[in-house]
Amino acid sequence: MGIAAEAIKDFKGFNLKNMPEVEPLSPGHRACQGCGEILALRQAMKALGNNVIVCSSTGCMEIVTSPFPQTAWNVPWIHVAFENTSAVVAGVEAAYKAMNRKGIINQPDVTFLAYGGDGSTADIGIQALSGAMERGHNFIYICLDNEAYMNTGIQRSSSTPWGAATTTSPVGKKSKGQSTWKKDMPGIAVAHNIPYVATASPAFPVDLMNKVKKASMIPGPAYLHFYSPCPTGWRCGGEESVAVARMAVQSKVFPLYEVIDGQYVLSRKVAKPKPVADYLKMQRRFRHLTETDIQMIQERIDADYAELLKKCGVEA
Amino acid sequence: MAKETGIMSWKELELGVAVTKPGSAGELRTGDWRSMRPVTDYDKCTKCGQCYIFCPDMVYKKNAEGYYEANLFYCKGCGICAKECPVSCITMVQEGD
Amino acid sequence: MGKRIGVEVSIAAAEAVALANVDVIAAYPITPQTHIVEHLSELVADGHLDAEFIPVESEHSAMSCCIGSSAAGARTFTATSSQGYALMSEICYIASSMRLPIVMTVANRALSAPISIWNDHADLMMSRDTGWIQTIAENGQEVIDLTFHAFKVAEDHRVLLPVQVNLDGFTLSHMIEPMNMPDKAEVDAYLPPYKPVLRLDPSKPVTFGPVGMPDIYTEAKMAQDQALRNSKAVIIEAWKEFGDKFGRYYKPVETYKTEDAETIIISMGSISETAMTAVDHLRSQGKKVGLARIRLWRPFPGPELFDAVKGAKNLVVLDRAMNFSGGDSGIVAAEVKSILFDQNHHPNVRNFFVGLGGRDVTVQNFEEMVEKASTNGGKPVPYEIINVRE
Amino acid sequence: MVEIRFHGRGGQGAVTSAELTALAAIGEGKFAQAFPSFGPERRGAPVMAFVRVSDTPIRTREKVYEPNIVIVLDPTILKIVNVEAGLKEGGIVILNTTKTAEEVRKETGIKARLALVDASKIAVETMRVPITNTTMLGALLKATGLISMDGLRGPIEHRFGPIAEKNIKACTRAFEETVVEG
Numbered sequence A: 001m002g003i004a005a006e007a008i009k010d011f012k013g014f015n016l017k018n019m020p021e022v023e024p025l026s027p028g029h030r031a032c033q034g035c036g037e038i039l040a041l042r043q044a045m046k047a048l049g050n051n052v053i054v055c056s057s058t059g060c061m062e063i064v065t066s067p068f069p070q071t072a073w074n075v076p077w078i079h080v081a082f083e084n085t086s087a088v089v090a091g092v093e094a095a096y097k098a099m100n101r102k103g104i105i106n107q108p109d110v111t112f113l114a115y116g117g118d119g120s121t122a123d124i125g126i127q128a129l130s131g132a133m134e135r136g137h138n139f140i141y142i143c144l145d146n147e148a149y150m151n152t153g154i155q156r157s158s159s160t161p162w163g164a165a166t167t168t169s170p171v172g173k174k175s176k177g178q179s180t181w182k183k184d185m186p187g188i189a190v191a192h193n194i195p196y197v198a199t200a201s202p203a204f205p206v207d208l209m210n211k212v213k214k215a216s217m218i219p220g221p222a223y224l225h226f227y228s229p230c231p232t233g234w235r236c237g238g239e240e241s242v243a244v245a246r247m248a249v250q251s252k253v254f255p256l257y258e259v260i261d262g263q264y265v266l267s268r269k270v271a272k273p274k275p276v277a278d279y280l281k282m283q284r285r286f287r288h289l290t291e292t293d294i295q296m297i298q299e300r301i302d303a304d305y306a307e308l309l310k311k312c313g314v315e316a
Numbered sequence B: 001m002a003k004e005t006g007i008m009s010w011k012e013l014e015l016g017v018a019v020t021k022p023g024s025a026g027e028l029r030t031g032d033w034r035s036m037r038p039v040t041d042y043d044k045c046t047k048c049g050q051c052y053i054f055c056p057d058m059v060y061k062k063n064a065e066g067y068y069e070a071n072l073f074y075c076k077g078c079g080i081c082a083k084e085c086p087v088s089c090i091t092m093v094q095e096g097d
Numbered sequence C: 001m002g003k004r005i006g007v008e009v010s011i012a013a014a015e016a017v018a019l020a021n022v023d024v025i026a027a028y029p030i031t032p033q034t035h036i037v038e039h040l041s042e043l044v045a046d047g048h049l050d051a052e053f054i055p056v057e058s059e060h061s062a063m064s065c066c067i068g069s070s071a072a073g074a075r076t077f078t079a080t081s082s083q084g085y086a087l088m089s090e091i092c093y094i095a096s097s098m099r100l101p102i103v104m105t106v107a108n109r110a111l112s113a114p115i116s117i118w119n120d121h122a123d124l125m126m127s128r129d130t131g132w133i134q135t136i137a138e139n140g141q142e143v144i145d146l147t148f149h150a151f152k153v154a155e156d157h158r159v160l161l162p163v164q165v166n167l168d169g170f171t172l173s174h175m176i177e178p179m180n181m182p183d184k185a186e187v188d189a190y191l192p193p194y195k196p197v198l199r200l201d202p203s204k205p206v207t208f209g210p211v212g213m214p215d216i217y218t219e220a221k222m223a224q225d226q227a228l229r230n231s232k233a234v235i236i237e238a239w240k241e242f243g244d245k246f247g248r249y250y251k252p253v254e255t256y257k258t259e260d261a262e263t264i265i266i267s268m269g270s271i272s273e274t275a276m277t278a279v280d281h282l283r284s285q286g287k288k289v290g291l292a293r294i295r296l297w298r299p300f301p302g303p304e305l306f307d308a309v310k311g312a313k314n315l316v317v318l319d320r321a322m323n324f325s326g327g328d329s330g331i332v333a334a335e336v337k338s339i340l341f342d343q344n345h346h347p348n349v350r351n352f353f354v355g356l357g358g359r360d361v362t363v364q365n366f367e368e369m370v371e372k373a374s375t376n377g378g379k380p381v382p383y384e385i386i387n388v389r390e
Numbered sequence D: 001m002v003e004i005r006f007h008g009r010g011g012q013g014a015v016t017s018a019e020l021t022a023l024a025a026i027g028e029g030k031f032a033q034a035f036p037s038f039g040p041e042r043r044g045a046p047v048m049a050f051v052r053v054s055d056t057p058i059r060t061r062e063k064v065y066e067p068n069i070v071i072v073l074d075p076t077i078l079k080i081v082n083v084e085a086g087l088k089e090g091g092i093v094i095l096n097t098t099k100t101a102e103e104v105r106k107e108t109g110i111k112a113r114l115a116l117v118d119a120s121k122i123a124v125e126t127m128r129v130p131i132t133n134t135t136m137l138g139a140l141l142k143a144t145g146l147i148s149m150d151g152l153r154g155p156i157e158h159r160f161g162p163i164a165e166k167n168i169k170a171c172t173r174a175f176e177e178t179v180v181e182g
Helices: A003-007 A034-046 A085-099 A118-124 A126-134 A187-188 A205-217 A236-248 A278-279 A291-312 B050-054 B080-084 C009-019 C034-045 C061-071 C082-096 C122-126 C140-154 C183-188 C214-246 C271-284 C303-308 C331-342 C363-375 D012-027 D075-079 D100-109 D118-128 D133-144 D149-177
Strands: A052-056 A077-079 A112-119 A140-143 A196-200 A224-225 A257-260 A262-267 B036-040 B060-062 B069-070 B090-092 C004-010 C024-027 C052-055 C077-078 C103-108 C132-138 C161-166 C178-181 C252-255 C261-267 C287-293 C297-299 C314-317 C347-351 D002-009 D033-035 D047-052 D068-071 D094-097 D111-118
Touching: A034 A052, A034 A112, A034 A140, A034 A205, A034 A236, A034 C178, A052 A085, A077 C061, A085 A112, A085 A126, A085 C052, A085 C061, A112 A118, A118 A126, A118 A140, A118 A187, A118 A196, A118 D012, A126 A140, A126 A187, A126 C061, A140 A187, A140 A205, A187 A196, A187 A224, A187 C132, A196 A205, A205 A224, A224 A236, A224 D033, A236 A278, A236 B080, A262 A291, A278 A291, B036 B069, B050 B060, B050 B069, B050 B080, B069 C034, B080 B090, C004 C009, C009 C034, C009 C140, C009 C178, C024 C034, C024 C061, C024 D047, C034 C052, C034 C077, C052 C061, C061 C077, C061 C082, C077 C082, C082 C122, C082 C214, C103 C122, C103 C140, C132 C140, C132 C214, C140 C161, C140 C178, C140 C214, C178 D012, C183 C214, C214 C297, C252 C271, C252 C303, C261 C271, C261 C303, C261 C363, C271 C287, C271 C363, C287 C303, C297 C347, C303 C331, C314 C331, C314 C363, C331 C347, C347 C363, D002 D012, D002 D075, D002 D133, D012 D033, D012 D047, D012 D133, D012 D149, D068 D075, D068 D133, D075 D094, D075 D100, D094 D133, D111 D133, D118 D133, D118 D149, D133 D149
Parallel strands: A052 A077, A052 A112, A112 A140, A140 A224, A196 A224, C024 C052, C024 C077, C077 C103, C103 C161, C132 C161, C261 C287, C261 C314, C314 C347, D002 D068, D068 D094, D094 D111
Antiparallel strands: A196 A257, A257 A262, B036 B090, B060 B069, C004 C178, C132 C297, C178 D033, C252 C287, D002 D047, D033 D047
């Protein structure tokens, strides 16, 4: 049994009827109405509880939780810059390791969490993240993927899906929006041979919280990729956040899986997948796409999902 | 009061402008953002907890009988709870003047 | 008492950091700083130093790790140089703004392009306004002593700012020379364990690095500026205590034969020793020449420097980094002229750029500069680059 | 103050020679500096290293332009570098060579006093490697008396650990075999 499997073998899991009451992230934060990103972060924090140190990259989740003189954080939290949160958390983790060993403190059970958006994770911060994962620090990294730079006004990132309109991948006579396919960040994390990688969605809160809790129990780096709907940037109603997130899973656009000690495990098989078109039409960032475009996306999604099923050893 | 509003002398700042009162954002009435407000029909409610776990603003809290009550001090009126409620017991109603 | 050792100055710097019982080191190799972090990693590997050595993937991450570590409450060190400093500089501003007592050794080196691994003060001058306390060593002994002093000052609750100890790359970092390395007990008596005021601790949650809107940013910068200004008294006090304990006394500005000097050279770093030899030589010819050396660069010791040079008719001000202001003065000269203006004092100031990108600075160069300064009749002239080929 | 310039090829130990010389002097209570010529040279390229030794504190950071002593670790260097450049009046050039003083003068035009030793042979025979750094220090001892064998022992032991004895042996043998012009 690998170290991750060993660490989580007795884990029981959360259930909806009996959620922990703890809210390390307090209300009063300034996220948009219906923000799916802070919803995912809130669920994650509930799973982690209070014995945690949080390192935030620059982004929506930093700006909406920390305007001076208030903080929405009930746990220690630090923001330094955009691209370096993985390095900051590495420093915090190393400091705790050294100070515990030297008897300066006696706090061996603290969890170290770093989070950033998709721009922070897949673009500007990928080097620091890669370094921290490669060095094996004991931390959890959460990518809150809302598929563009939302904090600065909806610019494209390498995690923006093909065809999405953003302010720097606009639709025009010669453009259909984003011209590249979404970067496979979880795949990049897996390539670092870390003990735990998982994808999760706030539309499936128990699954998300279980994965966060497991990540905290496993020694070494854990990478979690959260689908984080942004009604403002995706141009859908605030009340739609959870529905879009659910549809993303049901249409195979955002499959839920874990990679435990390098072994892929499908979290839920999409038995009767909804058409990708149903997902796309919920968001006005895709409204310019033609049927041919959508068909091409559907084929790509089908192929990626088939590949994932193969990795998970599940029959199509 | 100065410390709550942030209008303060440089001499009053904590080291590096740190904030030493955890969760102090809880003082902010984000309910002011709302134009629609959720109303729960407890006759229909099954205490399933979906409204609680899907609320981005930690508005819902379980009461003594197990029902989830909305704290409108924070509710921004996004309507996720109404949309997600499996028995449609929450409705969004227009805020009055 | 310590013991007399002969060792490369970079190795001595690392040994001093180890004697300071540092908890976390995060560093990336860059010439000519590399030997410092190599030796620290050896000390950790051999069990001589109980610390976490984080071999980060960039200098940007080195400083970021240091911020995390220092904010967590650990005594934290890194070292860098040149391009490495340029890469981490974004985060250096944040370290001082967050009031984190990180100590960093900078083996000073020129900036690209063309790429030059050799010594000048381009990185020091680039970093001068990052809010860090900055001291500059003249020799290996000072590198050791300033390292202990750096931790002492940085962690003082009246200061709580990061400190950068500068040493000339190669000309000092790669020099083998005799030094006195203090005993562990002596260092422990001078440098108490670090006690953070605020730290990342789940039992007492603090939010570090919040958003500062326009109604507080000005106050934040005022508080930071005051902290740097107030640090000078503590810096001087810590040098006094160091002298009383170790017998080596330091000041923000060091003078050599300035009492009756008509011409005073103002310099920084290890070339000051060459300057002293030039002073001796010129004195033997009956020329009244002296030297003022800036050891504390930030906070800038304006009054101390003025006191040191106010008696001279001619000032030879050395700049060791090319700055592209389009004006008539290098950075050091501009600082010096600013003090003189404030004091309504008008000596003849000659500004020379020397030792760029490892160009050797010789005794003869100093003699030429002194000669030029004392014979141009006091009329203002723009800076001059020494030894530049036409 | 005595100033020394070492010539060698990258990887041959010119820098180590310079370091050991300074360390020996410091160990004997003197003041000394040792530093390489800070270039991008890699293994095989001609390199230099410098040493200053003095009874009083050394207060200069200039490069060494006018050495009292020049030491050449590799005989082939003589063909490509003017090793006598800047040598002070009365200075000495210490060479690793199989040749006689006359042959050397004829081939290189060196006018200064010479000290000669076949260091490569000694190094190979004693240590099985043609690395002449410690060997040439034996020649330095013999030719100048600037440092002592006792003073060198500590730095060599510290530097070479288990192979220190072989190095000391090579050094001692070079001391014996070096021919110094009167």
